[in-house]
Structure formats: C-alpha cells, structure tokens
Amino acid sequence: MTARVVSWLDERLGLTSIYNLVFDRKVPKVNWWFTLGRASLFLFIVQGVTGVFLSVYYVPDPSEAYGSIQYIMTGVTFGWLIRGIHHWGASLMVIFVFIHMLRTFFMGAYKFPREITWLTGVILLLATLGMGFTGYLLPWNQRAYWATTVGTAIAGTVPVIGDFILRVLRGGNDLSAVTLARFFSVHIWFLPVVIIGLISVHMYLVIRLGISSVPKDKEQ
Amino acid sequence: MTDSHEVQRRDFVNIVLVGLGSVIGLIIGIPAIAYLLSPAVKIQDEEAWIPLGPLDSYPLDEPKLFSYTRTKINGWEKTVNSYGVYIWRYGEGESEVKVYSNLCTHLSCRVTWQEDTNVYFCPCHDGRFNKQGAVVAGPPPEPLHQFETKVEEGVLSIKHMEV
Numbered sequence: 001m002t003a004r005v006v007s008w009l010d011e012r013l014g015l016t017s018i019y020n021l022v023f024d025r026k027v028p029k030v031n032w033w034f035t036l037g038r039a040s041l042f043l044f045i046v047q048g049v050t051g052v053f054l055s056v057y058y059v060p061d062p063s064e065a066y067g068s069i070q071y072i073m074t075g076v077t078f079g080w081l082i083r084g085i086h087h088w089g090a091s092l093m094v095i096f097v098f099i100h101m102l103r104t105f106f107m108g109a110y111k112f113p114r115e116i117t118w119l120t121g122v123i124l125l126l127a128t129l130g131m132g133f134t135g136y137l138l139p140w141n142q143r144a145y146w147a148t149t150v151g152t153a154i155a156g157t158v159p160v161i162g163d164f165i166l167r168v169l170r171g172g173n174d175l176s177a178v179t180l181a182r183f184f185s186v187h188i189w190f191l192p193v194v195i196i197g198l199i200s201v202h203m204y205l206v207i208r209l210g211i212s213s214v215p216k217d218k219e220q
Numbered sequence: 221m222t223d224s225h226e227v228q229r230r231d232f233v234n235i236v237l238v239g240l241g242s243v244i245g246l247i248i249g250i251p252a253i254a255y256l257l258s259p260a261v262k263i264q265d266e267e268a269w270i271p272l273g274p275l276d277s278y279p280l281d282e283p284k285l286f287s288y289t290r291t292k293i294n295g296w297e298k299t300v301n302s303y304g305v306y307i308w309r310y311g312e313g314e315s316e317v318k319v320y321s322n323l324c325t326h327l328s329c330r331v332t333w334q335e336d337t338n339v340y341f342c343p344c345h346d347g348r349f350n351k352q353g354a355v356v357a358g359p360p361p362e363p364l365h366q367f368e369t370k371v372e373e374g375v376l377s378i379k380h381m382e383v
Contacts, residue, residue, distance in 0.1 A: 067296035
C-alpha cells in the first residue's frame with residue numbers, strides 16, 4: 001500500500017530524482033569538517049521553527065516585551081524549552097557558521113569554480129551575525145538594552161556617515177520603542193528572507209558543482 | 221549469501237532510522253503542541269471569598285450596593301474588573317442576608333435599587349426585579365444571580381465567581 005502511494009506520488013512529483021540529486025551525490029572522501037554546512041542549515045531550521053513558536057507569545061513593545069518573555073519562561077508549558085533552544089541555538093549557529101567559513105578558507109574550497117558559493121557564504125555569515133545582534137535586543141532586559149546601546153554606538157563611530165548609521169539603526173537618536181520594533185522586524189522578516197534566499201543559491205551551487213576534496217599534501 | 225547480508229543491513233538501518241525518527245519526533249512534537257495549547261489548558265481559579273465588611277454595618281431591609289475589583293492575569297497582562305453586589309438583610313439573624321449581583325441577567329447591564337418603586341431597575345431594556353431578585357417586568361430571562369454567603373466573626377463574605 002505504502003509502496004503504491006509512494007510510486008503514485010513519485011510518478012507525478014519526481015521525488016526519487018530530487019532525492020538522488022540532493023542526497024545521493026557523489027562526494028570525494030572527506031572528513032567531519034565537511035559536515036559543518038549541513039549542521040548550520042539544521043541549526044537555521046531549528047532557529048526558524050522555535051522562532052515561529054516564540055512569536056506566538058512574544059510582543060515587541062517596550063512595556064510588554066519583558067513581561068511576555070517572563071510569561072514564556074514561567075507561564076507557558078515547555079516555554080522554557082522553546083526559548084532555551086532558540087537561545088542556545090543562536091550561539092551554536094554563529095559558532096558553526098564561523099567554523100564552516102574557516103574550514104572553507106583553510107582548505108581553499110572557495111577557489112574556482114566556487115567563488116559565488118563563497119560570496120553568498122560571506123553574506124550568510126554577516127546575516128547570521130545580524131540575526132544575533134537584532135535578536136539580542138528583543139528580551140528588552142538591562143543586558144539587551146545596554147548591549148544594543150553600545151553596539152549601535154560602535155556603528156556610530158564610522159567616519160562622516162557614522163551618526164546617520166546610528167540613527168538608522170536606532171530609528172532616532174535614542175534606543176526606543178522604534179528601535180525594538182525595527183529590530184524585531186529585521187529579525188523575523190528581512191534577515192530570514194535574505195538567509196533563505198542565499199541558502200537556496202548556496203545549496204544549488206553545492207549540488208551543481210559538487211564539493212571540493214581535502215587538499216593534498218605536496219609529498220603525496 | 222553476501223547479497224542477503226547487505227539487504228539485512230539496509231533493513232536494519234531503515235528500522236533504526238524510522239524508530240529514532242519517531243522518538244525524536246515525539247520528543248519535539250509533544251512539547252511543541254503543549255506549548256501552543258498551554259493557555260487554553262491552564263484556567264485560573266476564579267472562585268474566592270470576598271469580605272464585604274461587618275454585617276452590622278448594613279441596614280435592615282434595605283439593599284445596599286457594595287463594589288469591589290478583581291485582578292485577572294492574562295499571560296503578561298493584567299485586567300482589573302470591577303463588580304457590584306447588593307446586600308439585603310431581611311432579618312436580624314446572621315443567616316438572614318442575601319447578596320445579589322448587580323448584573324442584569326438579560327445583557328449584563330448594571331441594575332440599581334430604586335427605593336421609591338421598590339425594584340431593581342435596569343435602564344437598558346426596562347428590566348425590573350423585586351427585592352428577592354425575581355423578574356417583575358421586562359426581558360430578563362432569569363432572576364438576579366445570588367452569591368453564596370457566610371458570616372465569620374461578624375464579617376460578611378461572599379463566594380465570588382464569574383457569572
């Protein structure tokens with residue numbers, strides 16, 4: 001029965017060919033360092049799912065944000081788990097994406113014909129850091145408030161246009177309800193859309209070009 | 221025999237994958253569903269005894285209004301609702317007291333005691349109740365809601381509940 005349903009669907013959707021193309025690719029003999037990309041993707045999906053769940057109760061407003069997170073942590077069943085996964089997953093994702101970048105760099109995997117994979121990866125790393133930066137403000141506690149005050153002030157030290165950048169980031173001269181709302185919007189809409197788009201290009205290129213092999217020692 | 225050996229390994233891997241997948245799915249799925257359903261399942265206990273002051277402070281055979289507020293916590297937000305009740309002592313004894321809600325049973329407008337006509341009057345649709353809370357005139361479908369009362373050390377209390 002299951003086999004018949006699967007073959008009926010396969011005939012129409014071409015699932016087997018997608019599976020073969022994506023998962024049954026030929027790869028060179030590689031090591032554990034080559035799993036970091038997939039690990040980053042997995043963490044992004046985890047962050048996406050837990051983030052959607054958090055948005056059920058979180059309110060991006062200065063008077064409600066802190067209370068709504070207290071409610072998630074103490075009032076909602078398994079709220080501590082969902083927020084905990086999102087919290088720790090965020091740090092893990094930055095670490096994994098960064099080591100993924102280092103591995104690509106040190107193994108020279110960014111070279112021809114994979115330059116565009118590398119470039120999209122650079123933007124993905126920056127977008128991941130942006131997710132960390134914008135997400136950090138959302139709990140609206142002392143740490144979040146002052147971290148963002150300092151972070152946006154650092155951006156403000158850019159010569160000539162620094163002051164303008166600072167005001168764009170904060171949505172005014174000071175940290176306010178406007179800052180919280182725009183950080184929230186960037187965190188749940190702008191950056192996720194950018195990341196999903198770039199991951200698609202990144203993954204397409206990985207599948208199209210295949211992955212590079214481990215660089216060989218000169219003497220071998 | 222090498223062929224059948226390979227097939228067996230494949231089956232084993234499949235079974236392990238499906239098994240582990242189901243366990244992981246349950247471990248993730250159950251908290252996720254509980255998380256979403258949580259506010260629907262956790263209902264606040266709204267019953268509480270509200271003290272209305274010494275019974276002696278209320279006059280005999282004359283309904284008196286008493287107002288109080290209750291704070292309701294909805295997630296991260298608090299709502300303060302105010303309630304009004306009429307206390308009617310129909311005798312000297314401690315048990316000879318009745319407490320009615322001032323919510324009209326028609327559409328929850330507030331009723332007021334009118335001494336000249338001896339009725340509780342609802343201004344919304346001309347509903348009238350007598351001293352015992354029974355409907356005298358107008359559209360209200362049932363008598364005024366009555367609260368459970370108790371008197372301890374001379375202090376009158378009612379059992380508050382959502383009407």
